[in-house]
Amino acid sequence: MKHISILVPKWAVLGSIEGPRQVFTEINKFVNSLGKPALFQVKLVGLTKETPAAGGKYTVFADELLQDIKKTDLIIIPALDGDMSKVLEANADFIPWIVDQHRGGAEVASLCIGAFMLAATGLLDGRSCATHWLVANDFKKMFPQVNLVEDKIITDENGLYSSGGAFSYLNLILYIVEKYVGRDIALFCAKAFQIEYARTSQSHFVMFRGQKDHEDAEIKQAQEFIEQNFKEKITIDQLATLLAVGRRNLERRFKKATSNTVVEYIQRVKIEAAKMSLESSRENVNEVMYNVGYTDTKAFRNTFKKITGLSPIEYRNKYQREAIMN
Numbered sequence: 415m416k417h418i419s420i421l422v423p424k425w426a427v428l429g430s431i432e433g434p435r436q437v438f439t440e441i442n443k444f445v446n447s448l449g450k451p452a453l454f455q456v457k458l459v460g461l462t463k464e465t466p467a468a469g470g471k472y473t474v475f476a477d478e479l480l481q482d483i484k485k486t487d488l489i490i491i492p493a494l495d496g497d498m499s500k501v502l503e504a505n506a507d508f509i510p511w512i513v514d515q516h517r518g519g520a521e522v523a524s525l526c527i528g529a530f531m532l533a534a535t536g537l538l539d540g541r542s543c544a545t546h547w548l549v550a551n552d553f554k555k556m557f558p559q560v561n562l563v564e565d566k567i568i569t570d571e572n573g574l575y576s577s578g579g580a581f582s583y584l585n586l587i588l589y590i591v592e593k594y595v596g597r598d599i600a601l602f603c604a605k606a607f608q609i610e611y612a613r614t615s616q617s618h619f620v621m622f623r624g625q626k627d628h629e630d631a632e633i634k635q636a637q638e639f640i641e642q643n644f645k646e647k648i649t650i651d652q653l654a655t656l657l658a659v660g661r662r663n664l665e666r667r668f669k670k671a672t673s674n675t676v677v678e679y680i681q682r683v684k685i686e687a688a689k690m691s692l693e694s695s696r697e698n699v700n701e702v703m704y705n706v707g708y709t710d711t712k713a714f715r716n717t718f719k720k721i722t723g724l725s726p727i728e729y730r731n732k733y734q735r736e737a738i739m740n
Contacts, residue, residue, distance in 0.1 A: 493526035525583035546579030
């Protein structure tokens with residue numbers, strides 16, 4: 415039987431505590447109905463018996479206190495909410511315990527923004543990690559030593575797991591279930607909870623909002639120029655002339671400020687505009703392509719799929735408002 419410790423940090427997202435608990439509990443009920451023993455022992459583990467969650471609106475009651483858990487097989491870090499620096503400080507006592515348990519053989523899984531706590535342990539240094547795309551820039555700044563993979567739903571670094579944004583944590587739970595007790599049980603969970611099985615990317619959910627949380631005024635000017643003129647062909651030399659800076663200086667500063675190269679930023683602005691058109695207009699794919707400044711069909715389709723994980727047609731079929739309404 416696998417011992418599962420679901421942490422109850424201060425300011426956790428309530429659903430990401432209850433969701434995994436319910437999945438593992440339902441598996442136990444299912445195998446019990448077949449006359450077999452339970453597969454998991456699931457405990458909610460807190461620093462105190464009562465912990466505020468969901469911005470203090472609710473209280474979660476722990477089954478066990480942290481110091482009472484001497485050995486566990488899997489630690490689940492739920493999603494967190496609020497100012498991450500303050501949240502991590504409030505939950506600092508979890509960090510050495512997680513590290514000690516991992517050294518003793520425990521695996522660790524972070525759900526969504528819970529990746530900040532897993533990264534704070536240092537266990538992810540030099541390794542890959544996923545989190546919600548909304549906090550990607552903040553994560554990169556706080557943990558530059560971790561390789562953030564923004565498009566992934568799941569990462570597995572030898573038993574250090576992470577999931578992408580929001581309810582994609584359920585895909586990680588299914589992945590772990592399959593790894594621990596087999597595909598048949600994981601498929602049962604997917605059907606019982608109606609979870610899309612084996613989903614691997616969150617790219618098509620990402621909304622590009624521009625990365626302007628920096629102090630480089632000239633780079634912000636370049637970003638605004640790109641966003642206002644995305645229908646045109648924009649070159650790096652053109653931007654360098656506009657700002658009266660050298661090309662290499664511009665490229666270096668742009669990458670440092672936005673975490674994208676100039677070309678990547680231009681592409682992402684154009685593709686975000688294309689996505690909005692595909693969602694809401696009756697324009698065909700070629701019309702959308704021309705309207706965002708592409709003339710090469712193959713280049714547009716390749717760039718669109720690289721950024722979203724879907725072809726333009728697949729994206730339209732999935733997200734067009736008329737299709738949703740009908």
